[in-house]
Amino acid sequence: xxxxxxxxxxxxxxxxxxxxxxxxxxxxxxxxxxxxxxxxxxxxxxxxxxxxxxxxxxxxxx
Numbered sequence: 001x002x003x004x005x006x007x008x009x010x011x012x013x014x015x016x017x018x019x020x021x022x023x024x025x026x027x028x029x030x031x032x033x034x035x036x037x038x039x040x041x042x043x044x045x046x047x048x049x050x051x052x053x054x055x056x057x058x059x060x061x062x
Contacts, residue, residue, distance in 0.1 A: 002052055008045025012038050 019034025021027070 002048045004048030004051060005045050006048075008041045008043070008048055011041030011044060013041075015039075015041055 015034045015037025017034070018037060019031050022029070022031025022034055
């Protein structure tokens with residue numbers, strides 16, 4: 001697991017917390033911020049996944 005994967009998952013978790021708190025408190029701004037954080041986290045994790053896959057493929061003999 002690389003740093004982009006770890007940071008991406010962390011950002012998704014923070015986003016889910018913000019989204020939930022926003023829903024509970026009726027704060028649509030915080031809820032939206034949580035949604036955005038989750039999206040950023042998913043993108044960063046996907047980037048990390050792609051880097052891992054490329055690294056794994058480079059190690060395999062052709």
